[in-house]
Amino acid sequence: MSGELTGRTVLLTGASGGIGAVTAQALLAAGADVLAHYRSDREAAERAVGGASGATLVCGDLATPASARALWRDAEAVRPVDVLVLNAATMAETPFDGDDAAWDAGWEQLLAVNVVGAGTLLREAVRAFAGRGGGTAVVVSSWAAEQGSRILDVSGYAASKAAIRNLAQTLARHFAAAGVRIYVVAPGVVDTGMGVAGQSADQQEAVAAGLAMGSLVPATEVADLITYLVSDRCPSLTGATVDLNGASYVR
Numbered sequence: 001m002s003g004e005l006t007g008r009t010v011l012l013t014g015a016s017g018g019i020g021a022v023t024a025q026a027l028l029a030a031g032a033d034v035l036a037h038y039r040s041d042r043e044a045a046e047r048a049v050g051g052a053s054g055a056t057l058v059c060g061d062l063a064t065p066a067s068a069r070a071l072w073r074d075a076e077a078v079r080p081v082d083v084l085v086l087n088a089a090t091m092a093e094t095p096f097d098g099d100d101a102a103w104d105a106g107w108e109q110l111l112a113v114n115v116v117g118a119g120t121l122l123r124e125a126v127r128a129f130a131g132r133g134g135g136t137a138v139v140v141s142s143w144a145a146e147q148g149s150r151i152l153d154v155s156g157y158a159a160s161k162a163a164i165r166n167l168a169q170t171l172a173r174h175f176a177a178a179g180v181r182i183y184v185v186a187p188g189v190v191d192t193g194m195g196v197a198g199q200s201a202d203q204q205e206a207v208a209a210g211l212a213m214g215s216l217v218p219a220t221e222v223a224d225l226i227t228y229l230v231s232d233r234c235p236s237l238t239g240a241t242v243d244l245n246g247a248s249y250v251r
Helices: 018-029 042-049 065-078 100-131 152-178 201-209 219-230
Strands: 009-012 033-038 055-059 083-086 135-140 180-187 241-244
Touching: 009 018, 018 033, 018 042, 018 219, 033 042, 033 065, 042 055, 055 065, 065 100, 083 100, 083 219, 100 135, 100 152, 100 180, 135 152, 135 219, 152 180, 180 219, 219 241
Parallel strands: 009 033, 009 083, 033 055, 083 135, 135 180, 180 241
Antiparallel strands: none
């Protein structure tokens, strides 16, 4: 896909690690100008883009609607954004058998970042795209949004990902005629730090039991899929959720 995205500007959230870092590299290799978002770890974001001339780092937070809007304004101030890749997320636990304070705190964080903040940023992007004749968004969801989580204490994360997926589907339907394309990617357990971070042995065993191929999803495959969707070579996929889980979940 070398050069296929030349002239396109992509705002990629969560570019400092995991899927985001690998996706930044794939987008840059395809010729895109990448506005690589990070929240606090600038050094990690710098490593992800590797000093590429087409990369610009953008710092921001998705914890509140106001900060999400500020991130969009900051990105647009660099150059008009053609594509939003909504990848940043938190995986806070909602311990079902824990105390109420831990349950409440987990839900508050998940809803703030994964739903309200992410949804606000997507809204800003879609309104801008519709106003100038079109644009593309890719929302990184999760297989947990499709089937529920195999880990009880991650139920809140699964619910938050289902919420942002549903918003993406709704916006895709309403803004298709305006030239806005919105795709959802639902990876299984990806081979990154976030995929297994903080999991107990029992939790890891529960995840492993559901892997039909017996292995985690390589982050490079997720990045390649996102890069393909960004190219808009198959615009009729707008509104669709593309599964990437090695047959571990089949519709």
